[in-house]
Amino acid sequence: MSLAGYTIDSIRAGLLAKKFSSEELAREALAFAEAENPKTNAYLTLAPERALSAAKAVDAKIAAGEDPGALAGVPIGVKDVIVTRGLRTTCGSRLLANYVPPYDATAVIRLERAGGVIVGKTNCDEFAMGSSNENSAFGPVRNPVALDRVPGGSSGGSAAVVAQGTAVLSLGSDTGGSIRQPASFCGVAGVTPTYGRVSRYGLTAFASSLDHIGPFARTVRDSARLLQVIAGRDEMDSTSAFAPVPDYVAALDGNVRGKKLGLPKQFFEGLSSETGDLIMRAVEELKKLGCEVLDVDLPHTQYAVACYYVIATAEASSNLARFDGIRYTARASSAGTLSEMYRMTRGEGFGAECKRRIMLGTYVLSTGYYDAYYLKAQRVRALVARDYARALEQVDAVVGPVSPFPAFKIGELVDDPVAMYLSDIYTITGDLAGIPCMSVPCGKTREGLPVGLQIFTRHFHEAEMFRLAEAYERATAS
Numbered sequence: 474m475s476l477a478g479y480t481i482d483s484i485r486a487g488l489l490a491k492k493f494s495s496e497e498l499a500r501e502a503l504a505f506a507e508a509e510n511p512k513t514n515a516y517l518t519l520a521p522e523r524a525l526s527a528a529k530a531v532d533a534k535i536a537a538g539e540d541p542g543a544l545a546g547v548p549i550g551v552k553d554v555i556v557t558r559g560l561r562t563t564c565g566s567r568l569l570a571n572y573v574p575p576y577d578a579t580a581v582i583r584l585e586r587a588g589g590v591i592v593g594k595t596n597c598d599e600f601a602m603g604s605s606n607e608n609s610a611f612g613p614v615r616n617p618v619a620l621d622r623v624p625g626g627s628s629g630g631s632a633a634v635v636a637q638g639t640a641v642l643s644l645g646s647d648t649g650g651s652i653r654q655p656a657s658f659c660g661v662a663g664v665t666p667t668y669g670r671v672s673r674y675g676l677t678a679f680a681s682s683l684d685h686i687g688p689f690a691r692t693v694r695d696s697a698r699l700l701q702v703i704a705g706r707d708e709m710d711s712t713s714a715f716a717p718v719p720d721y722v723a724a725l726d727g728n729v730r731g732k733k734l735g736l737p738k739q740f741f742e743g744l745s746s747e748t749g750d751l752i753m754r755a756v757e758e759l760k761k762l763g764c765e766v767l768d769v770d771l772p773h774t775q776y777a778v779a780c781y782y783v784i785a786t787a788e789a790s791s792n793l794a795r796f797d798g799i800r801y802t803a804r805a806s807s808a809g810t811l812s813e814m815y816r817m818t819r820g821e822g823f824g825a826e827c828k829r830r831i832m833l834g835t836y837v838l839s840t841g842y843y844d845a846y847y848l849k850a851q852r853v854r855a856l857v858a859r860d861y862a863r864a865l866e867q868v869d870a871v872v873g874p875v876s877p878f879p880a881f882k883i884g885e886l887v888d889d890p891v892a893m894y895l896s897d898i899y900t901i902t903g904d905l906a907g908i909p910c911m912s913v914p915c916g917k918t919r920e921g922l923p924v925g926l927q928i929f930t931r932h933f934h935e936a937e938m939f940r941l942a943e944a945y946e947r948a949t950a951s
């Protein structure tokens with residue numbers, strides 16, 4: 474049975490009214506996931522034992538009259554770059570095909586402590602590098618909305634499980650758009666919180682100065698509830714912020730009258746016309762709700778993709794050095810010497826995209842090129858961040874498209890990495906600036922492909938972002 478009709482609130486109400494037990498719901502979720510997975514390949518590993526024991530614990534708490542937690546009984550998918558103790562975590566890589574972590578990520582601990590039920594680990598691009606989920610060593614994910622199309626990436630599996638109703642929520646990771654772009658392609662809500670808002674302890678590092686963990690959900694309210702649970706300072710991650718976590722759900726009052734929204738002109742150049750029309754329609758809706766719309770300038774947007782691919786590859790080349798055949802990974806067995814073993818393990822283990830990025834990253838960090846590329850990119854990053862800081866002095870939120878086009882066909886862009894990279898042009902700027910941003914569904918193209926509206930707000934102003942997104946969602950609910 475699809476879980477598409479369930480929300481966190483409806484599950485809680487059903488559990489408390491004894492309409493169903495958490496165990497029954499978990500069994501439904503697992504059975505539906507098993508039945509659907511051959512179509513989409515969205516899960517890499519299902520976790521029946523873990524799910525049922527978490528569900529039984531929720532049922533026991535309810536039976537004892539205790540609070541079962543904010544996510545009680547809610548089936549959740551977790552992107553396979555986030556480690557889970559005793560549960561295989563592959564990062565979409567051949568190198569980690571059999572890796573079973575000895576600890577849980579902080580976000581995982583927090584959602585299980587809140588009564589969440591982890592159904593399984595979701596497919597993704599290898600080490601979160603990609604925009605289509607075609608870089609997974611375990612095969613691509615198919616978009617549940619149109620099975621011949623990509624779900625977006627790199628958190629394609631996490632978006633797909635929520636869209637197909639095999640989970641109610643999921644966790645993804647976003648370094649350059651990997652939550653918002655798949656959310657947009659699959660027609661669900663996806664949130665990239667402020668950098669540092671959610672602990673990355675247990676998130677396999679790709680580009681540490683850009684990596685975020687964030688929620689997927691079918692509704693804005695559920696995405697806010699999930700962020701509420703996972704956000705906040707964590708001793709285990711020194712980059713996690715001390716800033717208090719406000720009550721995100723309390724902000725969802727539908728009142729956005731007088732809010733100022735900025736439309737960056739740079740985001741409307743090169744947009745497919747259908748996407749552009751849907752975005753402008755959404756902006757008109759927000760105007761009807763009393764928002765004031767202004768033009769804002771983000772003049773360095775055109776440099777963002779180039780800047781990102783210098784910084785992200787530099788950091789990746791360093792982070793991926795740990796996968797060497799000594800520590801976590803499978804080891805090439807036929808190597809004679811130590812250096813042969815390194816070479817063979819990494820040569821056989823990494824897919825083409827990871828190798829491309831390790832080479833690029835090593836190059837831009839090397840003596841003589843460091844200043845020309847890496848340092849220059851850091852300067853550009855500061856300019857991109859300043860563009861947003863200036864725009865967000867004039868307006869409460871910046872709004873625009875998530876991606877220039879909707880979900881493309883599987884195989885369509887695989888041979889053109891640069892075209893693939895350009896699909897992240899509107900999402901990457903948010904990561905470079907470290908500000909919160911999200912994708913909220915804003916309709917479908919004539920072919921029935923979902924499109925997402927992107928909303929950016931000031932650092933730690935997630936509540937404002939949720940308020941706008943939920944007001945829009947509420948006004949357009951059919």
Ligand code: GLN
Pocket residue numbers: 601602603604626627646647648649650651652679785897
């Ligand atoms: N598509 C971008 C990349 O390949 C973003 C990935 C991400 O956000 N993890 O780097």
